[in-house]
Amino acid sequence: MAAKNQDFRDALALAFQREELPLPEDGETYALLEAQALPGSGIAWKDIFQCEQGFRPLHIELAQKGYQTEKHIDLSSKGLGGIVVLPNRSRAINEINITRAWNGLRKGGFMVFAADNKAGVKSLRKWVATKAEIAGDFSKHHAVVFWITKKGDNWPLHVEQTEVGPYKIGPGMFSADGPDAGSILLASHFDQRIRGKVADFGAGWGFLAGELLAKSDQIESMELHEANWSALQAAKQNVPSDITSFHWTDITSEAPRDPFDWIVMNPPFHSARAAEPELGAKFIEAAAKALPQGGRLLMVANRNLPYERTLNDMFRKVVQLDDAGGFKVIEAMR
Numbered sequence: 001m002a003a004k005n006q007d008f009r010d011a012l013a014l015a016f017q018r019e020e021l022p023l024p025e026d027g028e029t030y031a032l033l034e035a036q037a038l039p040g041s042g043i044a045w046k047d048i049f050q051c052e053q054g055f056r057p058l059h060i061e062l063a064q065k066g067y068q069t070e071k072h073i074d075l076s077s078k079g080l081g082g083i084v085v086l087p088n089r090s091r092a093i094n095e096i097n098i099t100r101a102w103n104g105l106r107k108g109g110f111m112v113f114a115a116d117n118k119a120g121v122k123s124l125r126k127w128v129a130t131k132a133e134i135a136g137d138f139s140k141h142h143a144v145v146f147w148i149t150k151k152g153d154n155w156p157l158h159v160e161q162t163e164v165g166p167y168k169i170g171p172g173m174f175s176a177d178g179p180d181a182g183s184i185l186l187a188s189h190f191d192q193r194i195r196g197k198v199a200d201f202g203a204g205w206g207f208l209a210g211e212l213l214a215k216s217d218q219i220e221s222m223e224l225h226e227a228n229w230s231a232l233q234a235a236k237q238n239v240p241s242d243i244t245s246f247h248w249t250d251i252t253s254e255a256p257r258d259p260f261d262w263i264v265m266n267p268p269f270h271s272a273r274a275a276e277p278e279l280g281a282k283f284i285e286a287a288a289k290a291l292p293q294g295g296r297l298l299m300v301a302n303r304n305l306p307y308e309r310t311l312n313d314m315f316r317k318v319v320q321l322d323d324a325g326g327f328k329v330i331e332a333m334r
C-alpha cells in the first residue's frame with residue numbers, strides 16, 4: 001500500500017524508474033519547472049535537472065538540498081531532450097509553462113507534467129491533447145502523469161496581463177484580477193503620517209507601495225520585499241520611483257533587520273503548498289524585529305485570523321483601526 005504522503009512527485013519518479021521516460025544522455029541536463037525536491041529513488045535528480053523556482057522559500061530549500069536552481073530559465077533556444085513541469089496553483093501559469101517547455105524542446109524531446117488529481121490535472125491534460133498527441137500517461141498516488149513528444153512547430157506563447165488603473169498584473173500573482181479588498185481597506189488608512197524609511201513585506205505586484213507613495217510625500221525610502229519573483233518584476237514596473245528598491249526575499253528566513261520607521265503589509269496565510277496561518281505570525285515577528293522602539297506596523301488581515309497574541313507579545317501598543325468587509329486593519333507600535 002502507498003505511504004500516506006506520496007503524491008505527484010512519487011508518481012513522476014515512477015515514470016523514470018519504470019523507464020517510460022529516458023534519463024538524459026551523458027553531459028545533457030533536463031529542465032524542471034516549478035521545481036521541488038524529488039523523492040529518493042536511486043536516480044540522481046540533482047545531477048540531471050536544472051531547476052526553475054521563482055518562489056524564494058522553495059528556491060532556498062532546493063539550493064540547500066544541492067539542486068542547481070535559477071529563478072527563471074530562458075528556454076526559448078535551449079533545444080532540450082526533456083523538460084518536467086510541476087504544477088502551479090494557477091491554471092494560466094501551468095499553460096504558460098507547458099508552452100514554454102514545448103518551445104524549449106528539440107524535435108523528439110519530451111515534456112512531462114505531473115500533478116495531484118485534485119489540482120485540476122485532468123482538464124489541463126485535455127487542453128494539452130488539443131495541441132499535441134498524448135504520448136503516455138498513468139495515474140498513481142492520487143496523481144496523474146502525462147507526457148508529449150515534440151513534433152512540429154513551436155506554440156504561440158500568450159501571457160495575458162490585467163490592467164487596473166496604473167497597475168499591470170500578471171497571471172498567478174496574488175490578486176491577479178485587481179487589488180485585493182483587504183489591501184484596499186488598508187490603503188484607505190494611508191496618509192502623510194507614514195514617513196521616513198518604509199518597507200512593504202510581501203509586496204506582491206506593488207499595490208500597497210504604489211498607493212502609499214501616492215498618498216504620502218514624507219517617505220524617504222520604500223523597500224518592497226516579495227518572495228514571488230514574477231510579482232516582484234511586475235512591482236518594478238508598477239511602482240517606478242527614485243526612492244523604491246525591490247528585494248527577492250523570504251520574509252520568514254531572511255527578512256531585513258535595518259531599522260524602518262514604518263512597515264505596511266497584507267501578510268500571506270498560504271504557502272506555495274498549503275494553508276499556513278502561522279505564516280502571517282512569522283511576518284509579524286519579522287516586522288517587529290525590523291522596527292526600532294517607536295516604529296510602527298500597519299497591517300490588514302482576514303478578521304478571523306488570530307494574530308492578536310503575536311502582536312501583543314511583540315509590540316507595546318496594538319490598536320484595531322478598522323473592521324469592515326471581513327477584514328481588520330491593525331496599527332502596532334514597538
Ligand SMILES: C[S@@+](CC[C@H](N)C(=O)[O-])C[C@H]1O[C@@H](n2cnc3c(N)ncnc32)[C@H](O)[C@@H]1O
Binds near residue numbers: 179201250265268271
Ligand atoms: C496577501 S498577499 C499581499 C500582496 C500585496 N502586498 C497586496 O496587498 O496586493 C501576500 C504576498 O506575500 C508573498 N509571500 C508569500 N510568502 C512569502 C514569504 N515567505 N516571503 C515574502 N513574501 C511572501 C506572496 O507572494 C504575496 O504576494
